[in-house]
Amino acid sequence: MIIVPGSKSQELAYKVSKALDVEMARVEFKRFPDNEIYVRILSEVNEDEAVIVSTQREQNDAIVEAILLADALKECGVKEITLVAPYLAYARQDKLFNPGEAISIRALAKIYSNIFDRVITINPHEEHIKEFFTIPFISGDAVPKLAEYVKDKLNDPIVLGPDQGALRFAKVAAEVLGTEYDYLEKTRISPTEIKIAPKSLDVKDRDVLIVDDIISTGGTVATAAKMLKEQGANEIIAACVHPVLIGDALNKLYFSGIKEVVGTNTFSSEVSRVDVSEVIAKLIKEG
Amino acid sequence: MIIVPGSKSQELAYKVSKALDVEMARVEFKRFPDNEIYVRILSEVNEDEAVIVSTQREQNDAIVEAILLADALKECGVKEITLVAPYLAYARQDKLFNPGEAISIRALAKIYSNIFDRVITINPHEEHIKEFFTIPFISGDAVPKLAEYVKDKLNDPIVLGPDQGALRFAKVAAEVLGTEYDYLEKTRISPTEIKIAPKSLDVKDRDVLIVDDIISTGGTVATAAKMLKEQGANEIIAACVHPVLIGDALNKLYFSGIKEVVGTNTFSSEVSRVDVSEVIAKLIKEG
Numbered sequence A, B: 001m002i003i004v005p006g007s008k009s010q011e012l013a014y015k016v017s018k019a020l021d022v023e024m025a026r027v028e029f030k031r032f033p034d035n036e037i038y039v040r041i042l043s044e045v046n047e048d049e050a051v052i053v054s055t056q057r058e059q060n061d062a063i064v065e066a067i068l069l070a071d072a073l074k075e076c077g078v079k080e081i082t083l084v085a086p087y088l089a090y091a092r093q094d095k096l097f098n099p100g101e102a103i104s105i106r107a108l109a110k111i112y113s114n115i116f117d118r119v120i121t122i123n124p125h126e127e128h129i130k131e132f133f134t135i136p137f138i139s140g141d142a143v144p145k146l147a148e149y150v151k152d153k154l155n156d157p158i159v160l161g162p163d164q165g166a167l168r169f170a171k172v173a174a175e176v177l178g179t180e181y182d183y184l185e186k187t188r189i190s191p192t193e194i195k196i197a198p199k200s201l202d203v204k205d206r207d208v209l210i211v212d213d214i215i216s217t218g219g220t221v222a223t224a225a226k227m228l229k230e231q232g233a234n235e236i237i238a239a240c241v242h243p244v245l246i247g248d249a250l251n252k253l254y255f256s257g258i259k260e261v262v263g264t265n266t267f268s269s270e271v272s273r274v275d276v277s278e279v280i281a282k283l284i285k286e287g
Helices: A010-020 A059-075 A104-115 A127-132 A143-150 A164-177 A219-230 A249-255 A277-286 B010-020 B059-075 B104-115 B127-132 B143-150 B164-177 B219-230 B249-255 B277-286
Strands: A002-005 A027-031 A037-041 A049-053 A080-084 A118-122 A137-140 A158-161 A181-190 A193-198 A208-214 A236-242 A260-264 A272-274 B002-005 B027-031 B037-041 B049-053 B080-084 B118-122 B137-140 B158-161 B181-190 B193-198 B208-214 B236-242 B260-264 B272-274
Touching: A002 A010, A010 A049, A010 A277, A037 A059, A049 A059, A059 A080, A059 A104, A059 B059, A059 B104, A080 A104, A080 A277, A104 A127, A104 B059, A104 B104, A118 A277, A127 A137, A137 A277, A143 A164, A143 A208, A143 A236, A143 A260, A143 A272, A158 A164, A164 A181, A164 A208, A193 A219, A208 A219, A219 A236, A219 A249, A249 A260, B002 B010, B010 B049, B010 B277, B037 B059, B049 B059, B059 B080, B059 B104, B080 B104, B080 B277, B104 B127, B118 B277, B127 B137, B137 B277, B143 B164, B143 B208, B143 B236, B143 B260, B143 B272, B158 B164, B164 B181, B164 B208, B193 B219, B208 B219, B219 B236, B219 B249, B249 B260
Parallel strands: A002 A049, A049 A080, A080 A118, A118 A137, A158 A181, A158 A208, A208 A236, A236 A260, A260 A272, B002 B049, B049 B080, B080 B118, B118 B137, B158 B181, B158 B208, B208 B236, B236 B260, B260 B272
Antiparallel strands: A027 A037, A181 A193, B027 B037, B181 B193
16 A cells, blocks of 8 residues: 655645554656646555545545546556545535535545545534545544543633534533533524523533534634623633634634634644544555 | 536527527536536436537636546437547647657547537648547638638738648638638848738728737737838737637737737637637537
8 A cells, every 4th residue: 555645735744654554655756837737646556445534625626636636546556445524525515505506525436436445534514414425534633632632721610512513522522521511502682682501401600612523614603702701701722623713713813712622634724733644544554 | 418517518509509599508518626527417417429519718627527427418318429629638738749758639539529519620730630530520610700700801912821831721711702812921120120011912992901829929920010001001809719819819910910819619719719619519510
């Protein structure tokens, strides 16, 4: 087996190859003057199996790059190709919200199934997208790694999901931390005011870990953090698997009174401090 | 049949639908905050056959957009989908120039063949790429349209291809104009000097049309134009099908003494004055 980096996952691919103790390919990435992507496998590849590690940070470029890498690897004689997309782009458009739309992840799953032999990802937004693939689709959970990271930073925290859908992440993190969990409920208290508070628990004088799969605009988490502070919360950390953090999200989050925002390196960002290479290595080996 | 525009081909798709006298779909294009592409077919589609017109101007975005449009159209019940990519991206990486590379257009042809039922393009860089497709691949020639455009602008011009490979374009244009053609030959006259001149013809006191399929950096054409001027050429027009015109290409070309640079609307640019919608309409109807 050989590990092949995508252009935006050179560090992650290196760590995965180290965790597995297998070779990493030397790959040249460049752009033609007209901006077309160029890839070239510089290593001599004798392996039958290759694993492309490519987080889909700039989605469309990453998708086309992976398509080209697969072609180059096939040309090198590789027989089985796994795509590791730790952050899987377009996974949130996973059903028809309105007639006339595309089910984007279905369209891409069809393409991946046509080119690759296996797809591995971390915390896809919804597990049911697996059904769109006609090849093995394996997903891992990075929430325990996030929980381990905050272990020494918070004192017996309450773990909260920003909404009911995120309760499952809070549960996983709370188990690692040996503490309580809940989710945040939004109540309209007047035409202009809402209240956000844990469904059952009280945050007064407690440290809080807010945990979710993705933080995008950060709006909900920032508003929640402000209110938790008003309710007497002590230190707050906001943790997510995929720190997409669009625009001013991070600035907004720090202004809400959050002590630390942290994410994993499934998606490269300023706060991608939690390494998932071992989670990925395990999936590659056992998946 | 219904014509479906790509986001960068809304004008061209409109003209194609008018030339064919068929419906054009109303399509919503937007981006999610994380930059993922969103498409939605707003028209009610009852047709069995759809034709996506999508010039691949920003290649990777256009490729993913076409994949999503195809999914949305299938969801609307469309049975046969044609992709019209008047400018077909990645067509120049059509063979292994070095070991370890991808044959990019082969990789994409595989995907297009998986999703679409037919691909139509204008002047692909090499005709042999047809072999990478397992669906009908139809190409048209826009050079006659370029020749017609310059008819009243030049007086009995010599038509020149910038190199031997472009002689075929010069021949087509010369036939339309009823005039002579040749190609430009580069001769090294000293370690630091080259001479560029027509292989056989003399440009002294003659108008010149330089014609090629793509002008990218414009370097060769600009150098050639300067030398033709030194050789006594009168007015020079540089025409190409796909005005890719990277960076300062256009500025460079106008500084070389060229009177006019012109291209077609297969690739949107400042000089895309020649309309190929009728050429495309004919290919859709007869192809």
